[in-house]
Amino acid sequence: MNIPDNLKYTKEHEWIRMDGDFAIVGITDYAQNELGDIVYVEVETVGETLEKEETYGTIEAVKTVSDLFMPVTGEIIEFNEELEDNPEIINSDPYGKGWIIKIKPDNPSDIMDLLDSAGYKDLI
Amino acid sequence: MKNTAFIRMHEALGAKIVPFAGFNMPIQFEGVNAEHETVRKAVGVFDVSHMGEIWVRGPKAVELLQKLLTNDVSKLVDGKIQYTCFTNHLGGIVDDLLLYRFDAENYLLAINASNIEKDWKWMQENNDVGAIIENASDTTSQLAIQGPKAMATLQKLTNVDLTTIPYYTFKVIEFAGLKDVIMSATGYTGEKNSYEIYFPNEYAGKIWNAVFEAGAEFGIKPIGLGARDTLRLEMGFCLYGNDINETTSPIEAGLGWITKFVEGKDFINRAYHENLKINGVTRRLRGFEMIDKGIPRQHYEICDADGNIIGKVTSGTMSPSLKKAIGMGYLKTGFDAFGQEIYIKIREKLLKAKVVKTPFYEG
Numbered sequence: 146m147n148i149p150d151n152l153k154y155t156k157e158h159e160w161i162r163m164d165g166d167f168a169i170v171g172i173t174d175y176a177q178n179e180l181g182d183i184v185y186v187e188v189e190t191v192g193e194t195l196e197k198e199e200t201y202g203t204i205e206a207v208k209t210v211s212d213l214f215m216p217v218t219g220e221i222i223e224f225n226e227e228l229e230d231n232p233e234i235i236n237s238d239p240y241g242k243g244w245i246i247k248i249k250p251d252n253p254s255d256i257m258d259l260l261d262s263a264g265y266k267d268l269i
Numbered sequence: 270m271k272n273t274a275f276i277r278m279h280e281a282l283g284a285k286i287v288p289f290a291g292f293n294m295p296i297q298f299e300g301v302n303a304e305h306e307t308v309r310k311a312v313g314v315f316d317v318s319h320m321g322e323i324w325v326r327g328p329k330a331v332e333l334l335q336k337l338l339t340n341d342v343s344k345l346v347d348g349k350i351q352y353t354c355f356t357n358h359l360g361g362i363v364d365d366l367l368l369y370r371f372d373a374e375n376y377l378l379a380i381n382a383s384n385i386e387k388d389w390k391w392m393q394e395n396n397d398v399g400a401i402i403e404n405a406s407d408t409t410s411q412l413a414i415q416g417p418k419a420m421a422t423l424q425k426l427t428n429v430d431l432t433t434i435p436y437y438t439f440k441v442i443e444f445a446g447l448k449d450v451i452m453s454a455t456g457y458t459g460e461k462n463s464y465e466i467y468f469p470n471e472y473a474g475k476i477w478n479a480v481f482e483a484g485a486e487f488g489i490k491p492i493g494l495g496a497r498d499t500l501r502l503e504m505g506f507c508l509y510g511n512d513i514n515e516t517t518s519p520i521e522a523g524l525g526w527i528t529k530f531v532e533g534k535d536f537i538n539r540a541y542h543e544n545l546k547i548n549g550v551t552r553r554l555r556g557f558e559m560i561d562k563g564i565p566r567q568h569y570e571i572c573d574a575d576g577n578i579i580g581k582v583t584s585g586t587m588s589p590s591l592k593k594a595i596g597m598g599y600l601k602t603g604f605d606a607f608g609q610e611i612y613i614k615i616r617e618k619l620l621k622a623k624v625v626k627t628p629f630y631e632g
Contacts, residue, residue: 181285181495182302184587185564185594187616203616205564207301207586208495229562233302 146269147174149240153216153256154265157198160240161216161256164247168256170216171244172204172235175269180206183232188213188224188246195221197255201246204235216259219250273318274410274473282491289494290382292319297493304496305589308458312416312484313492314477321385321406322467323378323392330374333400337392338368339519339536341529345370350437350455353527354519355391356538361515362522364388365507367455369439377451379411379467381509395537410473414480415456415463415500418487423464425483427452436461445479447472457497459504459628496589503588505556505597505627511567512554512583512597520545521599522554552580552599556627557611561620565596570614579604582613588629595629596622 152160158176162169177183188202195201195215202213202224225244227234235243250256260268271292279286284295295316298304307313325334334342340353349370355363364384369377380388385406392402414423424431429442434454444450444466451467468476481489498508507513507522519528520542530543559565565585570578585596596613604611607626612619 181297182300185562187563205587207499207589208296210564210566236300 146178147240148262148266150262152240153259153261154268155214155216155259156268157214157216159214159216161259163253163256166249166253167222167247168217168219168250168253169244170246170248171239172213173265174239177236177239177243180204180209180211182207183235186228186232186235186245188221191221191224191246193221194219194251213245215248217248217250217255218252219248221246221248223247271319273316274470275316275318275477278477279316279491284491284493287494290319292382294319295491295493297495298491301493301495301499302589304490304492305499307488307490308416308460308492308496308500309590310417311488311490312414312418312422313490313496314480314484315413315415315492315497317413317465318410318470318473319382320411321380321382321388321404322409322411323380323389324401324403324405325376325378325392326401326403327374327399329398329400330376332398333392333396334368334376335534336398336536337395339524339528339542340368341531341534342368342376343534347372348438348440350439350453351527352437354513354524355388356519356536356542357515358538359515360538360541361517362509362513362519363391363515365509365513365524367453369451369453371441379465383510408470409467410470411465411467412476412480413456413458413463413465414484415458415460415492417460417462418484418489419460419464420462422480422484422487422489423452426479431462431464444468445476447475450476457506458500459506459630459632461632499586499589502584502586502595502597503590503628503630505629507554508584517554517599518542518545518550521550521552550602552601553605554583554597555600555605555624556595556597556629557613557622557624558629559594559596559613559620559622560610561622562594563613563615563618563620564594565598565613565615565622571598571600572612572614572619573604574610574612576612576619579611590630593629597627600624
């Protein structure tokens with residue numbers, strides 16, 4: 146199971162990485178593997194500011210529908226539009242091309258409070 | 270939780286195992302989409318040993334079957350198979366199944382795993398004619414070998430010419446050096462020249478290995494229940510518990526073709542279903558495909574353009590072969606014409622879909 150050291154993680158199997166003033170959010174390798182073939186991602190919250198743990202979208206595998214949760218409070222700046230036609234890139238590259246949203250965290254230091262790779266590894 | 274005779278093979282292959290109908294079953298091996306494609310383009314093997322097998326025997330066999338089943342048992346000849354169902358007293362279906370005629374006094378029923386105990390009880394309760402009933406579910410294994418290379422794979426393992434076993438017929442043959450294997454030209458995928466084989470649990474290891482060895486050159490792979498569901502849904506085949514159940518009439522479900530109102534066949538609750546056939550139904554099971562983006566799922570509401578509920582989704586998925594979201598559901602009559610626009614309520618939004626003919630997938 147791939148759990149990169151340079152990312153932060155949540156109990157809901159999201160990862161987050163700072164990128165200047167913004168942060169990139171996706172789901173973990175463990176999560177994509179548990180879900181199986183991902184066939185649809187829906188994010189209609191671009192422009193909204195959501196609280197930590199609020200639902201920002203939906204991800205559907207062949208047999209399941211799951212919510213996507215905000216790792217920290219912030220504004221959703223961008224949805225990875227590549228996922229509209231090729232949601233399966235979350236399976237093949239969950240930490241790279243399969244990123245899901247870009248956010249502007251209200252308080253970037255919130256990210257430091259999330260799990261590090263060792264902490265996430267213990268969780269799964 | 271029970272195990273089939275193949276549990277160790279599944280575990281060794283890294284299958285994701287889930288509880289299903291009282292059994293530990295592989296839901297997927299390498300992934301649903303890849304497995305689906307294996308069956309559509311090459312050949313796949315499904316462990317369907319969780320399914321039930323009940324024998325009905327003796328001089329009263331036909332009398333009991335004609336009373337319990339909707340299809341006309343008298344039309345069967347030795348070596349032929351019928352798709353059929355049991356109806357209850359409430360206007361619905363107890364189970365759907367395959368009926369095999371070995372001879373005039375020996376019939377085999379292949380039933381759904383989730384309904385084995387219910388069916389067994391139902392058959393005993395209604396056996397006032399004195400037929401002999403045997404439940405062989407725990408001692409019988411079953412594999413489905415499906416796909417364009419299924420015949421070439423299995424032909425290597427028997428001297429019986431498989432072209433002499435057309436669709437919906439079977440033979441009891443020597444297979445992989447083992448006697449009395451039931452070779453049935455049936456399946457739940459829509460693939461032609463594909464088979465389901467039945468044999469005693471003791472044969473499981475030998476048959477599994479022989480089939481995988483024979484199919485190696487064609488890229489044979491194990492297939493889980495996840496792909497079994499996407500494959501059957503692309504064909505518009507009903508799944509008991511989703512598309513048909515204790516409250517749905519076969520006439521509403523598009524199964525009129527297996528419901529025979531012939532003289533001398535007084536199956537349970539015949540009058541109710543016959544009335545639906547003559548006077549019309551108020552809802553009908555239909556296939557639909559999404560026009561807007563979204564995936565229909567079981568229990569989602571189906572609405573008209575104004576948001577009035579006109580039905581419910583019974584099955585839905587993203588079709589791996591068609592790359593389209595498809596589904597089935599009961600629609601109020603008046604909204605069931607092919608081409609009719611309907612709306613599926615997905616996360617509080619009405620998303621457009623249209624009623625289409627099944628099968629969704631045409632090979």
